[in-house]
Amino acid sequence: MKVYDYVIIGTGIAGLNAARLIPKDKRVLILCKMSTWNCNTFWAQGGIASAVDESDIPLHIKDTLEAGVNYNDLEAVELLSKKSISTIKNLIDSGMKFDLNEEGKLAYTKEAAHSRNRILHADGDATGRMMHIFLLENCTHEIVTQAVVCDLLIKDDICYGVQYFTSETQQKVAYAHNTIIASGGVGSIYRYHTNSTANAGEVQGIIAEKKLPLKDMEMMQFHPTVVRGTSFARKPLLSEALRGEGAYIVDENGYRFLFDYHKDGELAPRDVVSRSIFDYNKKTSLGVYLSFETFEKNAFRKRFPNIYANLKELGYDLPFERVPISPAFHYSMGGVETTLDAKVKGMKNLYAIGEVACTGVHGANRLASNSLLEGLVFSQIAVEKSLEENFKIDFKEYDKPIIDYIRNKEIDKDLKDSLREIMWTYVSIVRELKTLEESLKTIEEYLKKDVGRLLYLRLLTAKSILTAALNRKKSLGAHYIKED
Numbered sequence: 001m002k003v004y005d006y007v008i009i010g011t012g013i014a015g016l017n018a019a020r021l022i023p024k025d026k027r028v029l030i031l032c033k034m035s036t037w038n039c040n041t042f043w044a045q046g047g048i049a050s051a052v053d054e055s056d057i058p059l060h061i062k063d064t065l066e067a068g069v070n071y072n073d074l075e076a077v078e079l080l081s082k083k084s085i086s087t088i089k090n091l092i093d094s095g096m097k098f099d100l101n102e103e104g105k106l107a108y109t110k111e112a113a114h115s116r117n118r119i120l121h122a123d124g125d126a127t128g129r130m131m132h133i134f135l136l137e138n139c140t141h142e143i144v145t146q147a148v149v150c151d152l153l154i155k156d157d158i159c160y161g162v163q164y165f166t167s168e169t170q171q172k173v174a175y176a177h178n179t180i181i182a183s184g185g186v187g188s189i190y191r192y193h194t195n196s197t198a199n200a201g202e203v204q205g206i207i208a209e210k211k212l213p214l215k216d217m218e219m220m221q222f223h224p225t226v227v228r229g230t231s232f233a234r235k236p237l238l239s240e241a242l243r244g245e246g247a248y249i250v251d252e253n254g255y256r257f258l259f260d261y262h263k264d265g266e267l268a269p270r271d272v273v274s275r276s277i278f279d280y281n282k283k284t285s286l287g288v289y290l291s292f293e294t295f296e297k298n299a300f301r302k303r304f305p306n307i308y309a310n311l312k313e314l315g316y317d318l319p320f321e322r323v324p325i326s327p328a329f330h331y332s333m334g335g336v337e338t339t340l341d342a343k344v345k346g347m348k349n350l351y352a353i354g355e356v357a358c359t360g361v362h363g364a365n366r367l368a369s370n371s372l373l374e375g376l377v378f379s380q381i382a383v384e385k386s387l388e389e390n391f392k393i394d395f396k397e398y399d400k401p402i403i404d405y406i407r408n409k410e411i412d413k414d415l416k417d418s419l420r421e422i423m424w425t426y427v428s429i430v431r432e433l434k435t436l437e438e439s440l441k442t443i444e445e446y447l448k449k450d451v452g453r454l455l456y457l458r459l460l461t462a463k464s465i466l467t468a469a470l471n472r473k474k475s476l477g478a479h480y481i482k483e484d
Helices: 013-021 054-067 074-093 127-137 202-209 240-244 270-284 297-303 305-313 370-389 412-426 433-447 453-471
Strands: 003-009 028-031 142-144 148-155 158-165 171-181 220-227 248-251 288-291 323-332 335-337 350-352
Touching (some): 028 171, 054 074, 074 370, 148 171, 148 202, 171 370, 220 240, 220 270, 270 288, 297 305, 412 433, 412 453, 433 453
Parallel strands (some): 003 028, 028 142, 171 350
Antiparallel strands (some): 148 158, 158 171, 248 288, 288 323
16 A cells, blocks of 8 residues: 655645645655646735845734734744745745846735735736746646545544545545645635635535634635626636725726725725625615726736736726726635644644635735735645654554545535525625524535535535634624624
């Protein structure tokens, strides 16, 4: 029986950076749910935050804490910021190219809730894509695509590996001395989202099933500016960087209403902007738009080439036309609870990194562009810790039966659609205790039905979100409870 040194679940920035840092002589298996490009990293436009220099670290920490409503884990935030400079340097030294200014130096830009310019970009508005390509090009380990994880092999605080589907009916088991979860967030359990369709929260469901800790699952971030009116669930994102560099939000009469809600207008934290758009539209029934009129056309096309091209395909001539927008689900601040060394709490050789993890960095509302940085920093920490401990399993000690799961069942489609509608309508930007309670009862009824394995895990994740939302009776950051 082959035992891997590492199994990595996920091929986004966290998983691939971990793979890059694992020595080439280690046996590594990387499991990719769909194709390698179908992940949130690939779609990330905005950029990656980093302290510009040592003097900026306290300010980066302060901005992160303020955005997170000081609900963040201070040690985790300090760790993130202090390691940011060396992390970016390591990437650049390894060949990653970020955009430069006219002087040939790193071109830092500004985004909402940052007090200074500290966002790095690659190819204008394709930072995630360029980083993803770079990491794939530097991956020397085995990647298996269309591998959908359906179980973790856990006994006595040790993870012995993973079980995964390779097709509708075929399953495999991979044993490993170390397992790193980097499977991403939960976007596809919402009707409208900006996420890869691969992000459906099944691994969070496995964690709930194993009674391992999930933390802050109610903390879901909604991006305020996605293109409204398209037919697909994954909505085209209009990067935070647009507002950081001069785009602004107006109603159909051209009125910049955000200043009625917050002194920083478009540059207020994401939860504030999303909630303001939601509230204003509900009160006035007026359409909401993103205006680009402060930009000159050639400069806009050079700075945001992909957004320009994508919106041109949708029929918009930027920067001359306003684009209709609305909020959509974007990011999970909560997830698998980890220690500062990226271990799943209570486990000896199981790690969680990236959006699937709750490190405490983001608190109640993630600061723009800290997500890519978190994936890089904590993947490095996970690899360093695992190499230091050099934990070894004996797969013969795992004597639990391997269950032959059924991936999908006939009733699943209607229930999936219902789940996504429930989450979007009742567990999104504005929540009410009564409808949260009703939604939880519905999800619990669905869990009693004879559903496929993947839907069952999604339902467990939804239940954890609803339970956490009900347990937090008062509004905090992205979790907003409407008072009667």
